[in-house]
Every structure is written in C-alpha cells, then in structure tokens.
Amino acid sequence: MPLGISQKAGNIAPSATLAMDAKAKAMKAAGENVIGLAAGEPDFDTPETVRDAMKEALDLGMTRYSPVPGTLELRKAIIEKFKRDNGLTYTPDQIIVSNGAKHSLYNVFFALLDEGDEVIIPSPCWVSYPEIVRMVGGVPVFVPSGEREGFIPTPAALEAAVSPRTKAFILTSPNNPNGCVWPRAALETLADLAVRHNFYVVADEIYEMLIYGTEKHVSIASLGDEILARTIVINGVSKTYAMTGFRIGYAAGPREVIAAMTNAQSQATSGPNTPAQHAALRALIMPQDCVETMRRSFEERRDAIVKGVNAIPGLSCLKPDGAFYVMMNVTRLLGKRCGERKIEDCAAFADALLSEVKVVTVPGNAFMAEGYCRLSYATSMDNIQEGLRRIEAFVKTLV
Ligand SMILES: Cc1ncc(COP(=O)(O)O)c(C=O)c1O
Structure with a gap:
C-alpha cells in the first residue's frame, strides 16, 4: 500500500502560470511554432x-x-x-x-x-x-x-x-x-x-x-x-x-x-x-538607465496589445497602467463552438487557442477571474503581432 503524502501537500495546487509556461517551452522544444503569451518574466537579456x-x-x-x-x-x-x-x-x-x-x-x-x-x-x-x-x-x-x-x-x-x-x-x-x-x-x-x-x-x-x-x-x-x-x-x-x-x-x-x-x-x-x-x-x-529602456519597450508593447485585442470582435481589455499583463475579456465568446468543442469557460477558450492556433495564454480561473485570459507582453513586438493575428483568426472560426 502506498504510504502517501500529507493532506497539506495534497491540497496545494501547482502554479498554473509556471505550468502554462512549461507547456509552451515543451511545445517549442518539440519544434512546434508556438507563440507564448504566458510568460511571467522579461524577455530582455540580463544587463x-x-x-x-x-x-x-x-x-x-x-x-x-x-x-x-x-x-x-x-x-x-x-x-x-x-x-x-x-x-x-x-x-x-x-x-x-x-x-x-x-x-x-x-x-x-x-x-x-x-x-x-x-x-x-x-x-x-x-x-x-x-x-x-x-x-x-x-x-x-x-x-x-x-x-x-x-x-x-x-x-x-x-x-x-x-x-x-x-x-x-x-x-x-x-x-x-x-x-x-x-x-x-x-x-x-x-x-x-x-x-x-x-x-x-x-x-x-x-x-x-x-x-x-x-x-x-x-x-x-x-x-x-x-x-x-x-x-x-x-x-x-x-x-x-x-x-x-x-x-x-x-x-x-x-x-x-x-x-x-x-x-x-x-x-x-x-x-x-x-x-x-x-x-x-x-x-x-549600477546606472539605472537600462531599467528605463526596458520600461519604454514594455509601454510600446502594452499599447500594441491593448489596441490589437480591442480591435478583435468579441474580445476586449482595459488599458493597464503597470506590470506586463493584460486581462483579455472573453465572456462574449463563451457558449460558442470550436468544431465539435463547446467553449464553456475561459479554460476551454485558452485550451482551444493553444490546440488550434498554438498561442499560449493563462486562463483567468488560475487568478480567480473567470471570463478572462491573461496575456503577457513580456515578449517581442513580432510575437505580439503574430499572436494577435492568430487569436483573431481563431475567433473568426467560432460559431
Ligand atoms: C506579483 C508577483 N509577486 C512575486 C513574484 C515572484 O517573483 P520572484 O521571481 O522574485 O520570486 C511574481 C512573479 O511572477 C509576481 O508576479
């Protein structure tokens, strides 16, 4: 009989953000053309x-x-x-x-x-x-x-x-x-x-x-x-x-x-x-100018991702003042179908986004925010634009 683990340890949920990021990295390592919008870390080189x-x-x-x-x-x-x-x-x-x-x-x-x-x-x-x-x-x-x-x-x-x-x-x-x-x-x-x-x-x-x-x-x-x-x-x-x-x-x-x-x-x-x-x-x-350089890049990316999300019919997001995330509101698309699959909640949305167009996001339920997917813009402008293009193409397929 297995000896098992403590109740305390058994009750702990694994970090959903790290899990999503690991999934994206594994898919990339397997040669898949993945756009990762789940990362919780700056993509810049350490100074x-x-x-x-x-x-x-x-x-x-x-x-x-x-x-x-x-x-x-x-x-x-x-x-x-x-x-x-x-x-x-x-x-x-x-x-x-x-x-x-x-x-x-x-x-x-x-x-x-x-x-x-x-x-x-x-x-x-x-x-x-x-x-x-x-x-x-x-x-x-x-x-x-x-x-x-x-x-x-x-x-x-x-x-x-x-x-x-x-x-x-x-x-x-x-x-x-x-x-x-x-x-x-x-x-x-x-x-x-x-x-x-x-x-x-x-x-x-x-x-x-x-x-x-x-x-x-x-x-x-x-x-x-x-x-x-x-x-x-x-x-x-x-x-x-x-x-x-x-x-x-x-x-x-x-x-x-x-x-x-x-x-x-x-x-x-x-x-x-x-x-x-x-x-x-x-x-x-050290002189702190590299911090300001990175901050400015993040600001440009924020502006691009906010504009892009709000231009996709059915999706929207607020313009956040800080960090490097936006909460993409997907509520208007819930209940639609992606082929055989019904998109019941944000987890199903994030899942379908990953399997259909290979864009990695973190579903809002990980943050107690049903109806949202979190997008990270700690990635290049090219990745952001390609990610938005794929999300738009995916949304168009929903009926
Ligand atoms: C709000 C918040 N606090 C703390 C941390 C942890 O940062 P560290 O890498 O220093 O452990 C994170 C990382 O994602 C975070 O988002």
Missing part, C-alpha cells in the same frame, strides 16, 4: 554588467554560505534603494534577502500567521498568494472586483472583508494579473483601514518600476509612521532587471517580523545564493 558581476563573484571566491538574511553589502544597497525610490528609511536588521520574492512571501506569511488567521486578498489575484497562505495554515479571504472598478476593490468592499481574525492584507500594485496601479487615494483608504483594525499590509512591489503613462508608484509604507509599522514591503530583482533566474528577492519591515522570517529561513534554506547576491548588488547600484 551585461550584472552578468559580469555574477562571473566576477566566483573569481572573488564568493562560493560560501552567506549570512542568513543576506550579505550586509546587499542589505545596505537595498536600504539605499528604498531611500532613493520610495522615501523609506530602514536599518539592516529590517531587511532580509531570500530566494526570490516568492520565497520572501512564503517567509512573511510563515512569520505572521497562526492557524485560522485570515489574509485579505483582492481578486483577481496572483496564483501563488492563496496557496502560500494556505500552506502555512492561514485562510485567504477574497475581495472580488472587476473591470468596472478598474480591478481595485471599493472602500466598502474592503471594510466588509475585515473580521476579528484578519491578520494581513496583500496589496499588489502594479498588479499581476490585471496590471492595475493603486492610486494614492486608494492606498490612503487601505492604510487607514489597516491602522484602524490593526492588521499588517504585505505590499508586493515587485513591478514598481514598470508603470506607464502618468501614474507614479507610491509605497503604502511611505504614507505615515502608523502604516509603516504595519507594512512588510516585498520586492526583488527579477522583473526590474530581467534577473528571474538569479532568485533574489527581499523584504523590509518591522524588526520582529524580519527576525522571525530570518529564523525560519535559517532552518529551511539558509542564506540565499552568494554569487547571485553579488550580482543583485551590482544591479541596484
């Missing part, structure tokens, strides 16, 4: 000076364990980054470097949650939040919002989600999957709520440098001392510097929370990859 720093690190003998919360040099550079970009002041014992922002998120919820503690998550939401919360015994409480509200829950909806068990709120701005950027007024409302009801805000700011048009990134932690004392900012080098494979993320927050995260990290994984920390340090202190 040369960062690559050089990684190589240099090995020659400098940076091949040993690092301090558990990360090297002091990197933590100091992170402190400078927070000062420069966010107007925030931290000390080294308020910073922890981890194996990517995802690991920082796991650590923070491990540090904050007791069994049954609630975490408010605006939905649609990134796939990993509810699973991480559940993995450490917490209970996700979703606050749905839609296109009408620009994917930002109303103050009344936020207030209604608070209960005596509320321990934390996940704020993702710019957002994955919908690209929305919370305006200052919405951040102020949330900060007021968190202070009044005394819960933490976990502010995932991994896309902070990818904002388009006139919106500006504001860290909720910068809105006053009371909210600063309740905020753990999560960030990393993956998206800003095209360094997803380096696996370096970080968190900043109240000392006791960072200390608890450091204890957890010391037992589970030790300090993060030493040479990758040296490369991340270089990324943070």
Whole structure:
C-alpha cells in the first residue's frame, strides 16, 4: 500500500502560470511554432554588467554560505534603494534577502500567521498568494472586483472583508494579473483601514518600476509612521532587471517580523545564493538607465496589445497602467463552438487557442477571474503581432 503524502501537500495546487509556461517551452522544444503569451518574466537579456558581476563573484571566491538574511553589502544597497525610490528609511536588521520574492512571501506569511488567521486578498489575484497562505495554515479571504472598478476593490468592499481574525492584507500594485496601479487615494483608504483594525499590509512591489503613462508608484509604507509599522514591503530583482533566474528577492519591515522570517529561513534554506547576491548588488547600484529602456519597450508593447485585442470582435481589455499583463475579456465568446468543442469557460477558450492556433495564454480561473485570459507582453513586438493575428483568426472560426 502506498504510504502517501500529507493532506497539506495534497491540497496545494501547482502554479498554473509556471505550468502554462512549461507547456509552451515543451511545445517549442518539440519544434512546434508556438507563440507564448504566458510568460511571467522579461524577455530582455540580463544587463551585461550584472552578468559580469555574477562571473566576477566566483573569481572573488564568493562560493560560501552567506549570512542568513543576506550579505550586509546587499542589505545596505537595498536600504539605499528604498531611500532613493520610495522615501523609506530602514536599518539592516529590517531587511532580509531570500530566494526570490516568492520565497520572501512564503517567509512573511510563515512569520505572521497562526492557524485560522485570515489574509485579505483582492481578486483577481496572483496564483501563488492563496496557496502560500494556505500552506502555512492561514485562510485567504477574497475581495472580488472587476473591470468596472478598474480591478481595485471599493472602500466598502474592503471594510466588509475585515473580521476579528484578519491578520494581513496583500496589496499588489502594479498588479499581476490585471496590471492595475493603486492610486494614492486608494492606498490612503487601505492604510487607514489597516491602522484602524490593526492588521499588517504585505505590499508586493515587485513591478514598481514598470508603470506607464502618468501614474507614479507610491509605497503604502511611505504614507505615515502608523502604516509603516504595519507594512512588510516585498520586492526583488527579477522583473526590474530581467534577473528571474538569479532568485533574489527581499523584504523590509518591522524588526520582529524580519527576525522571525530570518529564523525560519535559517532552518529551511539558509542564506540565499552568494554569487547571485553579488550580482543583485551590482544591479541596484549600477546606472539605472537600462531599467528605463526596458520600461519604454514594455509601454510600446502594452499599447500594441491593448489596441490589437480591442480591435478583435468579441474580445476586449482595459488599458493597464503597470506590470506586463493584460486581462483579455472573453465572456462574449463563451457558449460558442470550436468544431465539435463547446467553449464553456475561459479554460476551454485558452485550451482551444493553444490546440488550434498554438498561442499560449493563462486562463483567468488560475487568478480567480473567470471570463478572462491573461496575456503577457513580456515578449517581442513580432510575437505580439503574430499572436494577435492568430487569436483573431481563431475567433473568426467560432460559431
Ligand atoms: C506579483 C508577483 N509577486 C512575486 C513574484 C515572484 O517573483 P520572484 O521571481 O522574485 O520570486 C511574481 C512573479 O511572477 C509576481 O508576479
């Protein structure tokens, strides 16, 4: 008889975005002419000076364990980054470097949650939040919002989600999957709520440098001392510097929370990859013009994909202010047929899109957003145009 696995592990859903991306890569490797619009990572090369720093690190003998919360040099550079970009002041014992922002998120919820503690998550939401919360015994409480509200829950909806068990709120701005950027007024409302009801805000700011048009990134932690004392900012080098494979993320927050995260990290994984920390340090202190160059490219691609989707009869999307995703609304096409197959929901739509015209997207149900498919524009303009052409051709075949 098989011994089996724990109930806890059995309840965890695999990451749908990574699964879709793996599917696209496998099809490509098998020689199929696939257009991948599912990727959650910049397609640009990692800046040369960062690559050089990684190589240099090995020659400098940076091949040993690092301090558990990360090297002091990197933590100091992170402190400078927070000062420069966010107007925030931290000390080294308020910073922890981890194996990517995802690991920082796991650590923070491990540090904050007791069994049954609630975490408010605006939905649609990134796939990993509810699973991480559940993995450490917490209970996700979703606050749905839609296109009408620009994917930002109303103050009344936020207030209604608070209960005596509320321990934390996940704020993702710019957002994955919908690209929305919370305006200052919405951040102020949330900060007021968190202070009044005394819960933490976990502010995932991994896309902070990818904002388009006139919106500006504001860290909720910068809105006053009371909210600063309740905020753990999560960030990393993956998206800003095209360094997803380096696996370096970080968190900043109240000392006791960072200390608890450091204890957890010391037992589970030790300090993060030493040479990758040296490369991340270089990324943070180098001239930042390559970040602006990548941002401008993303903005052009966003404009192209938004225009293209809205030109296809039956499909539409909002124009997001940040990150590199759009939520393509497919609701008007549900119920139609693709040959023998009925397109009942967004998962069936994404599936048919893949098998009929070899375009990879992520169905919205992965993000608690039935009726949508998420398109990533972290790919070349040629791929975007070809992807849109195929999507249009596919839609024309639906009856
Ligand atoms: C909202 C959000 N937070 C965190 C992460 C994880 O980033 P990292 O590569 O640093 O683990 C991602 C990656 O897709 C993301 O979209």
